[in-house]
Amino acid sequence: MIIGVPTEVKNNEFRVAMTPAGVSEFDNRGHKVLIQAGAGVGSGHTDDDYRAVGAEIVESADEVWSRADMVVKVKEPIAEEFHRLRDGLVLFTYLHLAADKACTDALVNAGTTAIAYETVTNGRALPLLAPMSEVAGRLSAQIGAVQLQQPNGGPGILMGGVPGTRPAKVVVIGGGVAGENAAVVAAGMGADVTIIDINIARLKEIDTVHHGRIKTLASNKLTIASEVAAADLVIGSVLIPGAAAPKLVTLDMVEKMKPNSVLVDIAIDQGGCFEGSKATTHAEPTFRVHDSVYYCVANMPGAVPQTSTAALTNATLPYALRIADRGWEEALKSDAGFANGLNTHKGKVTFKSVAEAHGYEFTPVSEVLSN
Numbered sequence: 001m002i003i004g005v006p007t008e009v010k011n012n013e014f015r016v017a018m019t020p021a022g023v024s025e026f027d028n029r030g031h032k033v034l035i036q037a038g039a040g041v042g043s044g045h046t047d048d049d050y051r052a053v054g055a056e057i058v059e060s061a062d063e064v065w066s067r068a069d070m071v072v073k074v075k076e077p078i079a080e081e082f083h084r085l086r087d088g089l090v091l092f093t094y095l096h097l098a099a100d101k102a103c104t105d106a107l108v109n110a111g112t113t114a115i116a117y118e119t120v121t122n123g124r125a126l127p128l129l130a131p132m133s134e135v136a137g138r139l140s141a142q143i144g145a146v147q148l149q150q151p152n153g154g155p156g157i158l159m160g161g162v163p164g165t166r167p168a169k170v171v172v173i174g175g176g177v178a179g180e181n182a183a184v185v186a187a188g189m190g191a192d193v194t195i196i197d198i199n200i201a202r203l204k205e206i207d208t209v210h211h212g213r214i215k216t217l218a219s220n221k222l223t224i225a226s227e228v229a230a231a232d233l234v235i236g237s238v239l240i241p242g243a244a245a246p247k248l249v250t251l252d253m254v255e256k257m258k259p260n261s262v263l264v265d266i267a268i269d270q271g272g273c274f275e276g277s278k279a280t281t282h283a284e285p286t287f288r289v290h291d292s293v294y295y296c297v298a299n300m301p302g303a304v305p306q307t308s309t310a311a312l313t314n315a316t317l318p319y320a321l322r323i324a325d326r327g328w329e330e331a332l333k334s335d336a337g338f339a340n341g342l343n344t345h346k347g348k349v350t351f352k353s354v355a356e357a358h359g360y361e362f363t364p365v366s367e368v369l370s371n
């Protein structure tokens with residue numbers, strides 16, 4: 001199989017979907033990998049590093065996309081890439097389609113076979129989302145700490161305070177992978193941290209692992225309202241897999257927050273879990289709502305590409321190899337969790353909440369695979 005790896009084009013996105021170690025695995029199995037010139041530079045991998053393990057370096061994105069049987073990417077295609085989508089192409093990348101009608105329409109109209117990292121499951125886990133949720137979670141606490149500083153528009157409070165002063169109050173809504181990682185870093189900086197989650201079993205796990213250092217509260221509207229009102233920093237990290245995020249923090253709640261308080265909406269790639277959230281870029285990451293600061297960057301891990309590329313490709317490589325070795329249909333047929341990754345195929349939408357979000361007819365993956 002020919003596998004294409006284009007340079008990422010989203011604002012300040014420096015990750016790449018395959019490292020030289022990955023190319024070497026494909027090459028050893030008799031596949032050919034096309035790397036767009038310069039694609040790995042932001043993550044510390046030169047064209048020569050890729051050439052040395054058998055990759056062909058290709059100058060243009062058009063050539064990578066048109067020659068490849070499968071394109072492996074990091075972020076969803078954006079408008080300038082839509083014309084490269086086609087029938088018969090397998091696209092393996094983050095897609096977040098429930099929050100992105102334009103990309104869904106483009107994939108459906110082109111007939112592309114699109115497998116989304118974020119909806120692949122392994123039991124209850126999301127193995128291809130988890131590494132980036134770890135990164136985004138840890139980053140969110142760092143970013144929150146910086147945004148709390150007064151010259152950055154924040155209230156001027158140090159996360160851990162100093163002896164004799166109160167620490168910052170950090171409220172994390174959604175205690176999954178991103179939320180727990182956010183809480184750990186915030187607690188490590190000395191903040192007063194509370195995680196709110198709807199899954200009580202998950203709160204028990206967090207309480208046990210962190211010996212009560214991270215407080216836990218069950219999610220409901222009243223609790224969220226009172227915690228948000230008292231918070232200096234709110235981190236939003238809820239997920240209903242594949243679906244648009246629920247708006248758990250309302251504009252009314254934000255209006256009652258402390259002046260210059262900070263809200264980091266990690267869930268923005270699924271549309272965001274705060275009312276008023278809209279996707280921003282690393283170039284212009286924040287905006288104000290009422291008297292608070294929102295940070296809503298949809299590709300947070302792109303800011304730390306050396307870490308993120310390594311963590312992402314560690315997880316994606318075995319799946320990409322299975323597609324190359326066995327073909328996408330056999331690879332999905334043999335692993336129901338992998339099959340959950342299929343979002344579109346030949347003009348059909350095969351992920352229920354994506355179909356519902358955009359008014360498409362839903363076709364179960366099983367129907368597509370049995371044909």
Ligand SMILES: NC(=O)C1=CN([C@@H]2O[C@H](COP(=O)(O)OP(=O)(O)OC[C@H]3O[C@@H](n4cnc5c(N)ncnc54)[C@H](O)[C@@H]3O)[C@@H](O)[C@H]2O)C=CC1
Nearest residue numbers: 132133136174176177178197198199219238239298299300
């Ligand atoms: N902005 C960015 O750059 C990045 C964003 N993300 C996003 O972060 C979000 C979280 O991802 P993960 O932590 O991996 O998901 P996860 O599935 O591990 O955790 C989500 C948590 O939300 C909880 N939840 C669901 N409904 C809730 C409610 N009503 N109230 C409170 N909690 C609720 C679930 O019980 C679960 O514990 C996803 O939208 C993901 O796409 C992930 C990586 C990077």
Ligand SMILES: CC(=O)C(=O)O
Nearest residue numbers: 094132269298299301
């Ligand atoms: C998960 C995701 O969208 C990202 O890492 O950019």
Ligand SMILES: [Mg+2]
Nearest residue numbers: 076096269298
């Ligand atoms: Mg997006």
